[in-house]
Amino acid sequence: MRYSLWNDRIVLDEEVIIDRQDRGYQFGDGIYEVIKVYDGEVFTLSEHLDRFYRSAEKIKLVIPYSKDKLIRLLRDLVQKNNLATGHIYLQITRGISPRQHHFPENSKPVLVANVQVNPRPLANFENGVKATMVEDIRWLRCDIKTLNLLGPVLAKQEAYENGCYEAILHRDGVVTEGASSNVHGILDGVLYTHPVNNLILNGITRNVMLACANEIGLTVKEHAFTLEQLKDMTEVIVTSTTSEITPVIEIDGHIVGTGKPGEWTRKLQKQFNATIAAVVRV
Ligand code: PMP
Numbered sequence: 227m228r229y230s231l232w233n234d235r236i237v238l239d240e241e242v243i244i245d246r247q248d249r250g251y252q253f254g255d256g257i258y259e260v261i262k263v264y265d266g267e268v269f270t271l272s273e274h275l276d277r278f279y280r281s282a283e284k285i286k287l288v289i290p291y292s293k294d295k296l297i298r299l300l301r302d303l304v305q306k307n308n309l310a311t312g313h314i315y316l317q318i319t320r321g322i323s324p325r326q327h328h329f330p331e332n333s334k335p336v337l338v339a340n341v342q343v344n345p346r347p348l349a350n351f352e353n354g355v356k357a358t359m360v361e362d363i364r365w366l367r368c369d370i371k372t373l374n375l376l377g378p379v380l381a382k383q384e385a386y387e388n389g390c391y392e393a394i395l396h397r398d399g400v401v402t403e404g405a406s407s408n409v410h411g412i413l414d415g416v417l418y419t420h421p422v423n424n425l426i427l428n429g430i431t432r433n434v435m436l437a438c439a440n441e442i443g444l445t446v447k448e449h450a451f452t453l454e455q456l457k458d459m460t461e462v463i464v465t466s467t468t469s470e471i472t473p474v475i476e477i478d479g480h481i482v483g484t485g486k487p488g489e490w491t492r493k494l495q496k497q498f499n500a501t502i503a504a505v506v507r508v
Contacts, residue, residue: 315342457482
């Protein structure tokens with residue numbers, strides 16, 4: 227039996243009904259989060275929910291449940307599904323109404339969450355992945371974790387067709403982030419990462435990774451860099467909830483550093499593992 231969260235009730239998956247007039251379906255009018263679960267423990271849940279409420283506020287959607295209530299419900303959902311390692315997918319839309327662009331007067335938000343078994347991609351952590359550069363054609367509010375994912379979908383498809391794991395997005399040659407990750411480069415003991423603004427999603431993993439950098443004595447500079455500068459870095463990594471700290475060893479045929487995950491990357495991964503272990507007591 228698999229269970230989902232539907233508004234504030236945990237129900238069997240098949241009991242969830244999505245209305246075709248749901249604004250999430252018709253307009254992508256909603257927001258979401260992906261939250262990692264390690265050994266049955268939800269990682270950085272509070273941070274993800276804070277971002278969930280922030281995204282909601284930015285699109286003027288009022289989440290009808292308190293953070294405490296959502297924490298309880300999501301933990302129950304993980305338990306009820308007996309999830310060990312995987313993730314929670316959580317979304318909320320503006321609700322159900324006959325199709326019209328402006329907000330409906332009386333619609334109630336619709337919240338759905340489910341879990342997915344998803345082992346950690348250890349081979350990627352160990353060996354690194356390839357990436358390709360793609361123009362960032364998304365809108366100018368990438369700080370909102372919107373359900374509208376056509377930009378990233380098209381970029382990922384290009385990456386997929388090129389045999390790459392991730393698309394590194396750029397605006398006029400300046401790297402913003404990955405299609406579904408944050409992008410960072412390391413050169414001469416300094417980690418460079420795009421500053422948090424409207425052009426990127428403020429990644430939860432990015433923030434955990436920056437704390438790890440501080441702990442291991444790696445200097446952090448929140449400065450944007452160009453594609454050319456990124457290619458000259460000795461180490462490149464992408465971070466996300468599911469990709470954690472994944473080394474990039476090749477960008478469009480260009481070999482990054484030695485072509486193998488670098489020493490700082492290894493140290494960051496080790497510190498990240500220690501952070502997970504401290505939080506989830508694995
Ligand atoms: N940027 C984008 C565009 C993303 O989709 C994601 C993944 N949700 C991230 C960054 C990384 O965010 P997080 O570490 O919170 O998963």
